[in-house]
Structures are given as structure tokens and as C-alpha cells.
Amino acid sequence: MDAFLLQVLNGLDKGGAYALIALGLTLVFGTLGVVNFAHGALFMLGAFCAVTLQSLLTLERVTLDPEKLTAWGTPMEIRTPYIVEWFGDFGMTLIDWSVPLAILLAVPIMLLLGVVMERGLIRHFYKRLHADQILVTFGLAIVVQEIVKAQFGANPIPQPAPALFAGSADIGLWLGFAENAVVYPWWRIIYLLFAGVVITSVFAFLQFTTFGMVVRAGMADRETVGLLGIDIDRRFTIVFGMAAVVAGLAGVMYTPVLSPDYHMGMDFLVLSFVVVVVGGMGSLGGAVAAGFLLGILQSFASMNEVKSLLPGIDQVVIYLIAVVVLLVRPRGLFGRKGVMES
């Protein structure tokens, strides 16, 4: 029972991450109809907002130790972060909290990047073939990736969560299990809550604001909305920016779980497309539902009992589900007719 519960938690947590990544993608892919192969790169850029903030906070004053030498004969360097020099313990706290603080950095940066990307590139491709969209966004993803690699190297860079959330919570105790039966890291619980909050806000924004209403109308029938004299293009720009922010936030908050490197976007790219399509093109709810579904089933498929029955099932479960769902439901879980079927 406790093992089962733990896998549900794992699944929810994984699902939260998948849903969050897929949510941004489905905004541009499922609704604007742009096959955005650079979405993974946006996720990665979000994660590197955290890395950037951390390296800014830990900018160090380098002084040379007159007495000690390094193994290769140059004077040893003494490094102290400026921020600690200036603010003392408060500086240390800032560094400790760099991941959550990076959210403040990521929102404006990702919004800006999203808007620039849409204005400068994507908008010229709305009417182009999907093949062209793939080529240009894939090219962009590679370029972005290589720039990050040139700056930060190829190795993963650790981004610890604040010390406050370092340990894990004994959830089992709250539910009446034995001690240590169901333990879960604080940070993962926070990530799940965070995903919930972001997803809810995006839904609320699109559902309850006039802006959201116009956007939804534009997704359903772009031309008519345009004929009504509404500048739908501008609004689509903002939707794209929003998608970038959501992807970026997913990236920032995921860094303590997965040390970021320049290639992490590509690793998530295929997965996020599978989630969106399984959820159904044009459906935000579908993407979220598919995210959680795939997350939970993947966790169950990894249990030793399941693996001993079906070796290698954890390797393919996501794709197997995708095949089954798409064969049973032609447009995914909640797909709308006519989106990306030409």
C-alpha cells in the first residue's frame, strides 16, 4: 500500500512537470498551430535563468593568497562572494534561496524572449508549412543551445533547493502509516503545488478575463475575430510570451530535481509533444490531463513487480500509451476537430 501511494506521488510529481511543460507547448502548438521545436529550448532557458541568478549572486572577489600555492605553482585564490561581503548572513540567505528568487528574474526575461521570438520569427511562419516551422524552430533551438553551451559548458550545474526544503517530509505519519513508510522530498511537494498554481492561473486567465475570451475566440476562428476589428495578432504575441513564461517557470523550479545542462531542452522536447498530442490538439485541459496520466502510468510501469512481468516496459510505456490512446481516440483525449489535421 505504501509503495503504491509512493508511486502515485511520484506520478503526480512527474505529471506536474509534464503538464507544466506541455501547457506552454499546447498554447502555441495546439492553438496557434505552430510546431514549435524550440519549446524545449525555452524550458532550458528558464532553467538557466536560475543558473544565471546563482552565478550573479555568487560573483566573487578574487584575491591571491601570498603564502599558499596551487598544485601547479600559481598563488592560491581566495574567493569571497561580493554579496556576502556586503550583506553578511543575509547575502548567504540570498544565495541559498537563488532558485525561488530566479522566478522573479525568469518571468520578465522569458516574457521578453517569447515576445521577441514571436514578433521576430514565428509570426512570419503562421501561414507557412509545418515542415518549414519545424526546420526554423529546430534551427533556433540548436542555436540557443549552442550559445548556452559556449557560456556555461556542457556539464550539469547543481542548483540546490533552499536549505529549508532540503529534507523530506514523512507524509506517511500524517496518514497513519508507520514511520519512514511514505517519505517525500519537500521540494517535490512544492513543485507539485507550484505546478498546480501555474496551471490554475493560466486557465483562470483564459477563462475569466476579456483578454482570455478574445484569445479563445481567436483560436476558434481567427478570421472572424479579425473581421470584428480586434487586433488578434497582438494578442497572439502575448499568448506566445505567456507560453514562454510557463515553460521558463517549469524550468526554473525543476532545477533542484534535475541539474540543468544545455541539452535538457532536447531531452524533454519529444516527451512534451507526445503529451500535447495524447491530450488532444487544441485542448489545454487535455494537455494537463495527459501530463498527469503519463506521469502516473510511467511511475507504475517502473515498479519492480511490473518490470519483472514485462521487462523493459518502463522504457516504452509513454509511447505505448500514446499509440493506444491515439488508436482508440482519433484526436487524443480531448482534441478538437480540425486542428492540425491538414
Place this chain on the structure above:
Amino acid sequence: MSKIDNSKRNFLKTSAILGVGVSAPLIFTNAHAAYRNEPKGSTVTFGFNVPQTGAYADEGADELRAYKLAVEHINGEGDGGMLNTFSSKALKGNGINGKKVVFVTGDTQTKSDAARASAKRMIEKDGAIMITGGSSSGVAIAVQGLCQEAGVIFMAGLTHSNDTTGKDKRANGFRHFFNTEMTGAALAPVLKNNYGTDRVAYHLTADYTWGYSQEGSIRKYTEAMGWKTAQAVNTPVGAGDFSQYITPVLNSGADVLVLNHYGKDMVNSLTQAVQFGLRDKQVNGKDFTIVVPLYSRLMAAGAGENVKGIFGSTNWHWSLQDAGSQAFVKSFGKAYGFPPSQAAHTTYCQALLYADACQRAGTFKPSEVGKSLAGFKFDGLGNGPTEYRADDHQCFKDVLVVKGKENPSSKFDVLEVVEVTPRAQVEYEASMLGGNLGPYNNG
């Protein structure tokens, strides 16, 4: 570092001319050569095949730095590095057999196909006499096979799987790096001293050849000293999130988690295992503990604080105090401003050992060079007295058992050496791992 002397310039000019137009005749001339890519001019070309893109790009970059250093030292530039401490004094700092060493580079992308394509370019187009480098066993075995077919020598880079000098060994291939068998033999006694003989281990194993090899060796040696294995679970390579494999560990009755992962997988699984609080728990009345059999300092840095106190093994570490290691750290640190990684050390040694073997053989002919390398005993390259065993072309030397350092003094100071396991303890019969070297191929 970016200074290029006249002879190198000249070579580059010639090679540029060769590339521009006469490369087809180059291939035809090969038919008349005594062996593949026999150097006819005043230079001899090495092919450095390292990952420049992909997950191991940083390791590849470090390998390339070491190779450049090795070429400088062989050609008599710089401070000479480990040439000064190397027991063989055949190399005089004037190149090899009177020829200056030049090099070409390629990107393996850590993919077998790409690595072979890149090696083929260097052999077919650039006339490389020897191929070296790489950062994974799959690539090493693939390129070794290619070099055997093409008739050039392959000096393996980072490759830890038993198969490289076991069932996939080839006469033209040589490995300086250690393997999973030696890791098991070296690590087990240290684990016994620190954690006792009454332990239950849970293995998470990367689901591919190296992972199986690593798990097998650790199980073999830990079970021999009394440990039990609760479970061994294969995890997909590049899984990213390992939570679904980590949660069952706590309630499995195991008190040790062995992570048979390398690179990014190791960084992620270790970070996450620590996040799940495994190390804060007590199981069977003992502190729960984690073991990472194969460490790479470059990669371990990606796991940050989480490596502290965790045991593993490594081929070489820059904090070693012997003369050879110190000489190498000195010349590498002077050139680049930071200490070399084990990848850099291995590739530097490989370049030097090959050069030395050619000098002693008096030729670059693979069969002759191979004979002078096989069974060669040497010292002064950082791992104590070492032998390139003739039976399987595997180096036998001391193995380092390390653990994550508690109080690092710099960002390079991630690991500390806890024991230098003597060579005698990690030696095994060549026949144990099977395979067949076959004859040398001169192309």
C-alpha cells in the same frame, strides 16, 4: 597555447594543400606503402577523436587539452611534463623517429556511428597513423573495431566496460583506463572496512552494457565478502527523474544503494536519492549509505554537495603526490589554469605511451608498435608501476578509491583519495573475460 611554431605551420600548409586537391592520389599511394598511412614526410599525424558535442563535451574538451600538451612535450616544447618522470627515456623531445607530431581532431558526439565516421575521415583523408580518445565504452569498442579493420593503432580514452579488453578486444587496440572488474576488486575492501560485512545492497543500474558490467563486478566482490543483494533494477539511460526507482529502495530492507550510473544519470540519481533523504535514514540499525562505483570529477561537480562522503573509484586524481602526477598537474595547470581530469590524464598517457612505443620500435608499423607496447612495463606516469598486459592489451596499475570531500578548498577539489589499491589486488586472468585479440592488422 595558441602559438604555433614554424614546423606546425608548414605541416598545416601541406595538409591544407593535400586537402585541396590531391587527396585522391594520397589514397592510391597507400597501396605502395608498407602499411596504412605510413608517414613519408617530416611529420606524423595523430587523430584525436573526442566528444565535442553532447553530454560529454566538457570531458572531450579536457581530453583535447591534454593531447595538445602531449604533442608539445613529444615535440620538445613546454616543460616536458611527464616525459621527465616516465621510466622509458626513448623519447628525446624531438618528435618520434625523427618526425614531428601533428594532429587532426574530430567529434565523436558520443555516438558509435559518428565516432566511426570521424575516425574514418582522419584515417582516409588526413592520413592519421593512430586514433585515440573517446568518452564511453560503446564508442571505444566501435572505434577499436574500425581501427582493427583499417590497420591503425587505437589508444582508447575513457572506457570502463570490461568488454573493451574483454570479449571485444582487438590486437590493434590498447586501453590505459581501468575497468569494472578492477573497480569491484578495489572498492569492495574499502566498503568492508567502512561499512562492515553485514550489509544489504540495492542496485540501480543503467540499462546498457556498461551498467550490466558494473553491477556484475560490484555484486561479485561484495557478495563474496558477505553482503547480500536485495534487488537490482535497470533504469533507462537519460531517465532524468529517477524518483520512481528511488522510492522503493527505502522499504526494501536494503541499507546500501549502489548507483551503477555514469555522467548525467549519476548526477541526477545521486542528487535525487539524497533529496529523498536516504542518507538520513537508519535501516537494520545502520546508517543508510550510497555508493557510486565510478567517479568522474568533472561530472561529480554536477551533483554539488551531494557527493560528500560517498565512496567510489577513479583512474587518477590530480591530488596524487607522486612525481609523475605532480609534473603533469604542473604543466597542465600552467597551460590552462586549472587541474586536469582523469580523462585528461588517461589521454595524455596514451599519447605518450604510443609515441614511446613507436620510438622504441623504430617504426610506426602497427604490428611492430603493438609488439613493443604489449607486455611493456613502465613507471612514472602517475599510477605507479604499470604493465600493458600482452594477453589483452589492458593496463594494470594501482586503482584509486576516492570519496566525496567534506570540506573542498576549491571547485576542483571535489574528491579525496582514501586508498590506493595496489595492482596485485585488482589483477585477474585475461582468459576470465573471454574474447580474442586476433592478429595485428597493418592495413
Place this chain on the structure above:
Amino acid sequence: MIKFNVKNKDHMLLLGFIGVVALAPIIMAPIGGGYPDLLQKFAIFGIFAIGFNILFGLTGYLSFGHAAFLGIGSYTAVWTFKLLTMNVIPALILSTLLAGVFALLIGFIVLRRSGIYFSILTLAFAQMSYNLAYSVLTPITNGETGLQLRHHDARVLDGLFGVTRGEGLPSTSLFGMSMSGWSGYYFCGVMLIIMFYISLRIFRSPFGMMLRAVKSNQNRMSYTGLNTRPYTLAAFVISGMYAGLAGGLMAITDPLAGAERMQWTASGEVVLMTILGGTGTLLGPVIGAGVIKYFENIFSSFNEGILMEAFSFLPEFLQHAMVTVAGLFVGEGWHLTLGALFMVIVIFLPGGLMEGIARIGNVFRRWRKPKPVAPTEAEAAASE
């Protein structure tokens, strides 16, 4: 009259193509590509992309899993070498056929959907093949290490025909002619020409017209009472067999088969090759394949030393600056150049490289005779 014109043009095209394939070692030498391995790769990936283009270019079905068939072809070929004979003919036939069988099975399922749903289904099948081949199927595929020949392999047919076993590993051959080096290239080149010719015939055939009709409007086709599925399935199987043949050739020129050949990035690569060269054109995919393989193999090899030499005509400080800048784009930065190239091509040449060639051709023609070219002729040029 027009018909004659097209036919005549096709013959010219084919002759030109044969000429280029035959002279490639000389043509490519000045830009550093005149060595067997790279030219083999050009030919093999050219075949792969031509086949992919028959599906994608004609029907518009975007498969994201074609690398699976390439992998199947390679594994089949290596197993043929291991079990039957080192002669390449059985390997070639079996790898093409087996890939065709798999394409039939998978195509039968995935062609129930179209558009993006089709793409994801193909991706899913290919990723499953890759993941399993890498891990649990290791006994068959030898996993990460890749399937290689061994000295003690059975090679039943070779045994029957009394081929003596040498001391080392045997090499692949076509009745005694070695399949590595230049002979290997010319073997691949001949296959490329044959495959190009078949593709040309398909493009010009009623079957090809039918596939184009599927692309332009599948619904309308169905309304006329025509079942399009057999046509698309045939295209899928043909392109799968092209991929299998390419995979077989990879193993023939270099007897090794690895799982990474089936990864989604490999499937993506052939998509990129086709779009880069020009989707739906005859020559485009081959050119796209060549460009990408050239970047991968040659641009990645330019290191600091070569750059220093290239800029040696500059004063020293400028030389260092130029080397630093250029170093970002070559050597370890070759990915960056490739990514930028993708963007530039698709932004300025919506029809891929073939459009660029057509445009240059038009300019040239206009320059030669002042009269503007007839639109039909320009169209014909663009659709080649």
C-alpha cells in the same frame, strides 16, 4: 510536345546525376570531402532521404520514425553477415525486405491517422524500437555497444562454398571485391542511381499523381469513392524499404549496427535533410543529405590550428581575433552553424536549397536571353 520535353529533361537529369556520382571523388576533393567514407555517407543518406521524400514529399505524411527502418536494415545486414555469408547481396536483399515487412505492419496501424497524430504514432513506434534495442533486446542487438562481427560467427553459406577463414575478422565483399573504401563508394553510388531512377519513375507515374492528389486534398479523394489508404500504405512501405536499403548499405560499408541509428534525432535528421534540400523535389533530398553530412564531418574537424593557418595572412592580433570568432562556428561549434543554416535557408528560401538553385538558374537564364522566362518553364524547374 510537353511530354517529350519532360522526358528529355528527365534523361538529362539522370545523365547529369550519374555524372556527378561518378566524378564525386574529384568534385568533392577541393572542399575536403573527397574521401570514401564521406561519399559513402552522401550516397547512403541520399537514398534514405529520397525514400523519405516519396512518402513526405508526395503524400504530405510527415513520419517522425523512419530511422527505425534504417536500424532494422542495419541489424538485418549484420546478422546476415554473421549467420550466412560476407557477400553483400543477401544482406542487401534481406535488409530491404525485412524493413519492408516492418513498414507494412507499422504503416497498417499508423496510417489510420493523419496529420500530427500520424507523426506522433510513427515517433512512438520508432522510440519504442530504439529504447528496447538499447536495453532489453541486448541479446539480439548488443545494445549500446552495437552489433559487430566476431571471428567465430557461423557464416553457414561461406562455409558451404568453402571460403577459408582467415586469422582476423573477414570483411564484406561483392564476389571478392572489398566493400570498404572506393569500391564501397561506387557500390553505394550505383545503388543511389538506381534508387534515384525508381523515385523519378514514381514521381512521373500515375501512382505518383495519385499520391500528390492525397497531399492536396485527401477528403476530396475520399468523396470520389476512392480509398486512398492502399496508396499511402504503398508509399509508406516503399519509403520504409528505401530506409532499410540505406541501413543495409551502412552495415555493408561498415559492418556495425547500433541502436542510436533508430533514435528520434536520427528520424529528425532525415526530415531536416528533406526539408533543407526541398520537399517534393527529386534532387533536393540528396542535396540536403549531402549538406548535413558535410557539416557533421568536415566543419567539426576544423580546429584551432587549421583556423590559425587559414587566417595567417592577417596581422597577428587580427588573426587571433578572427580565430576566436570563427572558432565558435566550427570544430566543437559546428552545431551552431548547422542551426543557423537551417534558419537562414527556411527564412530566405521557403522551397529549400532547390529553390535557391532554381532562382540562380532563372537569373542565369534571364541574363543569357533578355526575354523573361515562361512561367511553365520556371515551374518545371522548381518541381524538379
